[in-house]
Amino acid sequence: xxxxxxRLRKISNPPLISGFKPYGAKNxxxxxxxxxxxxEEYEALRLCDYELLNHLQASIIMDVSRPxxxxxxxxxxxxxxxxxxxxxxxxxxxxxxxxxxxxxSCKSCRCYFNNPDKQEEIKKxxxxxxxxxSNCQExxxxxxxxVSRCRDICICPKCDYEQPHKFGVPCKSEIxxxxxxxxxxxxxxxxxxxxxxxxxxxxxxxxxKQFG
Amino acid sequence: xxxxxxxxxxxxDNKLDQRFGRCSYFIIYDTETKxxxxxxxxxxxxxxxxGPASVQLIASRNAQKIISGEFGxxxxxxxxxxxxxxxxxxxxxxxxxxxxxxxxQ
Numbered sequence: 001x002x003x004x005x006x007r008l009r010k011i012s013n014p015p016l017i018s019g020f021k022p023y024g025a026k027n028x029x030x031x032x033x034x035x036x037x038x039x040e041e042y043e044a045l046r047l048c049d050y051e052l053l054n055h056l057q058a059s060i061i062m063d064v065s066r067p068x069x070x071x072x073x074x075x076x077x078x079x080x081x082x083x084x085x086x087x088x089x090x091x092x093x094x095x096x097x098x099x100x101x102x103x104x105s106c107k108s109c110r111c112y113f114n115n116p117d118k119q120e121e122i123k124k125x126x127x128x129x130x131x132x133x134s135n136c137q138e139x140x141x142x143x144x145x146x147v148s149r150c151r152d153i154c155i156c157p158k159c160d161y162e163q164p165h166k167f168g169v170p171c172k173s174e175i176x177x178x179x180x181x182x183x184x185x186x187x188x189x190x191x192x193x194x195x196x197x198x199x200x201x202x203x204x205x206x207x208x209k210q211f212g
Numbered sequence: 213x214x215x216x217x218x219x220x221x222x223x224x225d226n227k228l229d230q231r232f233g234r235c236s237y238f239i240i241y242d243t244e245t246k247x248x249x250x251x252x253x254x255x256x257x258x259x260x261x262x263g264p265a266s267v268q269l270i271a272s273r274n275a276q277k278i279i280s281g282e283f284g285x286x287x288x289x290x291x292x293x294x295x296x297x298x299x300x301x302x303x304x305x306x307x308x309x310x311x312x313x314x315x316x317q
Contacts, residue, residue: 127299129317
């Protein structure tokens with residue numbers, strides 16, 4: 001039986017360059033071996049380490065499962081480490097991917113069109129030339145409810161000022177608006193979720209991903 | 213810049229074809245020289261793979277935009293990697309002449 005075909009990974013920003021070359025090799029014989037970094041690995045690295053998203057958010061953007069994204073990401077880091085350690089060049093190419101582009105609509109001629117070239121911003125309709133265009137999709141990624149819903153509270157150790165914890169911002173980097181001291185996470189034993197609750201949440205998430 | 217338009221026939225008074233891969237004629241219109249080329253679609257009656265074959269035809273003529281009523285599922289990723297812009301016009305009553313006039317505005 002043939003294996004299940006690989007799910008196509010969505011690439012929203014293709015790389016600007018096609019690779020990297022090392023310089024100043026100690027014992028170079030003029031030729032350097034190459035490491036082939038796939039587009040999907042580049043994209044995973046970009047989302048996780050440049051855009052600083054977590055694996056779940058990145059996996060939704062790339063339209064794969066969270067474990068798959070983690071595997072792609074691990075492979076990307078391994079390849080880049082190999083290139084750095086062994087002084088190999090990096091060539092970005094290949095992979096099971098498709099490119100994503102934004103869609104716009106024009107109000108005056110009621111047409112829809114996309115923007116395959118990311119570098120250029122679209123200002124007028126390519127068909128009738130009017131400026132009454134609008135973006136079809138909501139491009140800004142909103143975190144899943146299960147990720148953003150957070151009942152933690154930040155507390156100031158000096159003056160006991162409390163404020164709700166902001167998702168994705170470490171409590172230590174929050175500064176108390178009253179006394180200017182760095183804040184801490186408030187330890188609440190009753191906040192711990194039971195295993196059943198966690199299980200419910202994860203099944204909810206799957207349901208949403210499938211139908212929502 | 214060259215623009216490909218799908219048409220139901222080989223004259224300017226024919227209407228926009230609502231299908232991309234299996235349209236009757238492709239019209240390649242050059243917005244600078246105002247020249248146009250009518251190409252009968254060789255993939256009109258094939259069983260499968262009409263879309264990708266039509267994309268190849270359009271790409272070989274160096275068109276940068278395609279105007280059609282609908283694009284199939286295999287087409288989008290292909291056109292995105294070829295950097296060809298898709299324009300979806302859901303108006304089957306529009307004639308080719310009207311579309312070319314819109315492009316010239």
